[in-house]
Amino acid sequence: MKTGAYLAGTGFFVPARIVTNQELSELVDTSDAWITARTGIKTRHLIDPKYPLTTVDMAEQAAIKALEDSQTNAEDLDMIVLASASPDYRLPSGACLLQNRLGAKAACAFDIVAACAGSLHALAIANQFLDGKKYKNILVVGAELMSSAVDWSDRNTCVLFGDAASAAVLKKSKNPEHGFVDFDFYADGSQWQNILMPHGGKVQMKGSETFKFAVRALSAAAQDILEKNNLKPSDIKQVIAHQANLRIIEAISDRILIPMERFMINIDRYANTSSASLLLTYDEAKSQGRIDSGDWVLMMAVGAGFVWGVALYKA
Numbered sequence: 001m002k003t004g005a006y007l008a009g010t011g012f013f014v015p016a017r018i019v020t021n022q023e024l025s026e027l028v029d030t031s032d033a034w035i036t037a038r039t040g041i042k043t044r045h046l047i048d049p050k051y052p053l054t055t056v057d058m059a060e061q062a063a064i065k066a067l068e069d070s071q072t073n074a075e076d077l078d079m080i081v082l083a084s085a086s087p088d089y090r091l092p093s094g095a096c097l098l099q100n101r102l103g104a105k106a107a108c109a110f111d112i113v114a115a116c117a118g119s120l121h122a123l124a125i126a127n128q129f130l131d132g133k134k135y136k137n138i139l140v141v142g143a144e145l146m147s148s149a150v151d152w153s154d155r156n157t158c159v160l161f162g163d164a165a166s167a168a169v170l171k172k173s174k175n176p177e178h179g180f181v182d183f184d185f186y187a188d189g190s191q192w193q194n195i196l197m198p199h200g201g202k203v204q205m206k207g208s209e210t211f212k213f214a215v216r217a218l219s220a221a222a223q224d225i226l227e228k229n230n231l232k233p234s235d236i237k238q239v240i241a242h243q244a245n246l247r248i249i250e251a252i253s254d255r256i257l258i259p260m261e262r263f264m265i266n267i268d269r270y271a272n273t274s275s276a277s278l279l280l281t282y283d284e285a286k287s288q289g290r291i292d293s294g295d296w297v298l299m300m301a302v303g304a305g306f307v308w309g310v311a312l313y314k315a
Contacts, residue, residue, distance in 0.1 A: 003179035003314055005130040005138070005170040009072065010283040011065020012166035013058050014045035014270065021159070028155035035159045040246025044162030044271035046147045054088045056097045058165035059143035062276075063102060066139065070169035074102040077169075078135040080109040081125055083118025083142045083275040085197070085304075086149050087111060098141065107139070115195070115303030116242050118142055118275030119166065120311060123299075124183040126170045141167040142275035151202040160245075161203075162271035166279035177294070178314055184225050185309040186217065195304035214248050214302045219255035221310040222300055226256075229312055233257040235296050238285055242301035243267035243277045258298075264290060277301070291315045 020043050021032035035041055047053045059082060067074060080102075082095035089097075095109035114121040119142030126138040143165035150158045173179035191213060194206045218241075226233065236258055241249050246267050253260045264285040273280060278301050285291050295315040302308035 003173050003176055003181050005127045006173040006179035007168050007282070008171040009066045009068070009070025009169045010167065010279055010286065011062050011069055012164060012276065012280040012283050013061035013065070014162070014164045015047045015053060015058070017046050017048040018043050019046050024159050027152060028158060030155045030159055038247065039160060040267050041159065041271045042268045046163050047145065053145070055084055055086055055143045055145045055165070056088050056094050056101065058145070058163065059094065059098050059141045059167070060101045062143065062165035062167040063098060063139055063141055066167035066169050070171070072137055072169050074104040075106060077102070077104040077107040077137050077139050079126070079129060079138040080104060080107050081122040081138065081140050082109070082111045083114060083122045084111060084144055085113055085115050085118065085274060086145045094143070104139070114275070114307050115305065116244060116272070116274045116277060117301040117303035117307050117309055119278045120299060120301040120309050121185065123168070123170070123180070123311065124185065124309070127180045127183070130170060130172045136172060138170045139167060140170060140279070141165065142277070142279055144274040144276050146272070146274055149197060149203050154202070156207060157203050157205050160272050162273050164270060164273035164276040164280055166276045166283060168279050181312040181314055182225055182229055183309060183311045184221055185307070186221060187305055187307045189305065191306045194306065211245065211248055213306060214244065215251040215255070217306065217308050218300045218302055218310070219252050221308060222252070222256045222298060225310045225312055231296065231312070236262060236298045237295035238291050238297050239263045240278060240282045240285060240297060240299045243270065243281060244272050244302070274303070
């Protein structure tokens, strides 16, 4: 079983400002009980208007932590891949702005857009480039300023999201038992209207349709990648799932027969941070000692499009 690139270091950044469900109930017709029952969210981190941050500001902070964690100098980066649906500018790319901020002069840099599944797609891109001889150190970042993308008068969407950035430095694995083993990706463009953000507009979502699709799609993808790699649900020690909705994760847990205690959960504290979610969740799981060397880790994410994917990682 061939392994690929490994996560040499990770890090994340969230704004200091914490907004509770109770605070949102003073803005729109909702309540703590309503939000918690439907999503599992209790709080979220949002930028403070008094101390504004941009997507790249947050990306820079997360990247610095990942570089430090991996003991990598920015000058040694070969590539930067930034996943974001809320960039600072339409042009230039956030990755180029980040390259300049970090002083990563040797790195090529580009953005990708895959909504909440962006960082998983970026990890797969990095893994493929590291399979050759040219690239040795690749920085993957997921960063979202979701507070700028939601309609704060729409109680069905504004309560769901938080601002954050997360990052990972990937290197080619020297240990054949350590790194990414497999990725599977899918898309169904016929579902494009279920989550969309028009030019100059705000996020629009059909919640019920999105919920049902996410459960079906991720459950099937997880079962397929396990079967393909001759693994059983009991082999998976930790599931790193995009934190979109606790009820979605609970439904997936039931379907794929992996108990909830093996899922890292932080949606209650951060809400849905879109492309920042996956690596933020991995970093917390790692820092809490939930992932040991040799453990099988299953990653999964779904985003607007719909696009979705799963990955197998050997820690």
